Amino acid sequence: xxxxxxxxxxxxxxxxxxxxxxxxxxxxxxxxxxxxxxxxxxxxxxxxxxxxxxxxxxxxxxxxxxxxxxxxxxxxxxxxxxxxxxxxxxxxxxxxxxxxxxxxxxxxxxxx
Amino acid sequence: xxxxxxxxxxxxxxxxxxxxxxxxxxxxxxxxxxxxxxxxxxxxxxxxxxxxxxxxxxxxxxxxxxxxxxxxxxxxxxxxxxxxxxxxxxxxxxxxxxxxxxxxxxxxxxxxxxx
Numbered sequence: 198x199x200x201x202x203x204x205x206x207x208x209x210x211x212x213x214x215x216x217x218x219x220x221x222x223x224x225x226x227x228x229x230x231x232x233x234x235x236x237x238x239x240x241x242x243x244x245x246x247x248x249x250x251x252x253x254x255x256x257x258x259x260x261x262x263x264x265x266x267x268x269x270x271x272x273x274x275x276x277x278x279x280x281x282x283x284x285x286x287x288x289x290x291x292x293x294x295x296x297x298x299x300x301x302x303x304x305x306x307x308x309x
Numbered sequence: 310x311x312x313x314x315x316x317x318x319x320x321x322x323x324x325x326x327x328x329x330x331x332x333x334x335x336x337x338x339x340x341x342x343x344x345x346x347x348x349x350x351x352x353x354x355x356x357x358x359x360x361x362x363x364x365x366x367x368x369x370x371x372x373x374x375x376x377x378x379x380x381x382x383x384x385x386x387x388x389x390x391x392x393x394x395x396x397x398x399x400x401x402x403x404x405x406x407x408x409x410x411x412x413x414x415x416x417x418x419x420x421x422x423x424x
Contacts, residue, residue, distance in 0.1 A: 205349065229411040240313075240400055240415035241352065248411075285351050294365055295340070295410045299351030 200224050203286055203300025212309050216273040220286035220300045223267065227298075228291035230262050232271045235283045235302065244284075245271070276307045313416030315401050321422045322391055329387045330419045334403030340410055341384050342402040343376055345369065346418070352400055358384060391423045 203220045210216055218232075228249055233241035247253045250264045259272040269288075273280055283302040289295065314333045322328050334341045339360050344352035355374070356366045360381035370376075373391075378384040388395055398420050402413040 201351075203351075231411065231413075233415075238420070240315075240417045243412060243414060246411055287351070289411050295342075295357055295404075296354035296365065296367070297342075297344075297352070297411075297413060299353070301349065301351050 198223055200298050201286065201288055201300045204303055205301045207304040207306060209306045209308060210276055212276060212278060212307055214276050214307070216276050216280070216305060216307075218271040218273075218284050218286075218303050218305070220269050221267055222269070222288055222298075224288070224290065224298075225267075226290035227288040229289040230260070230269050231287040231289075231297065232258075232260055233285040233287060233299075234280075235285055237282075241285055278307050278309050281306045313401055313403055313414055315399075315416040315419050317419060318417060319420045319422075321424065324391055324393060324423055326391055327387065327389045328391060328421065329385055330399055330401075330421075331383055331385050332401030332416060333383045334401070335405075335414060338403035338405045338414075339381065340404045340406070341378055342404070342413055343384070343386055344400040344402065344415075346398040346400055347396075352415075355386075388421075391421075393423050396421055396423045 231246045232244045235241045245260045253260045257274045261270045285302040286300040287297040342357040343355040346352040358378040373389045398418040400418045402415045
């Protein structure tokens, strides 16, 4: 079992839809949870990060962490064609290693 | 400073040749990370530096791979005797200090093709 599982999709939605992206993980030591956006043939771009459990909102994006279920989510409201990209979840344990452990990424297409 | 830069952006090489990639981090960032990403996968950690000290290496970093950050600024990643399995996107990231180490900012990557 991989440490971080993410459905690769693809996911296709109409413009204006609410998008829900999710990851599950198995390592209880993970305390930092990040979402990256990656356009084709580009480097990942940090969207949001959350420490431990809870919600965080930034504009149209909301990140949620449920440590009891080892489940994290990213919601995108009022999705736009420019949101079309691959979304990667990433996690880091507290203390010790500073490596990010990534999911496979979910490819999202928002259709005009 | 607009972000992490990597050179070259693309590299095509023949199997058995050596290649070297360069990464210039965001100027005030003292931590620098290397990752590798293959098609359809998320990035996988290779190694990281705090200033010039290499603090962690992944098991993915075989003997043919070596990374340096000689003056605590830019870093190089060298692959010796390249193999077709080395074909991937090599990503560099940087972060600022121990309190923000989880905020890793990535460069555009170097895409390596081994023929």
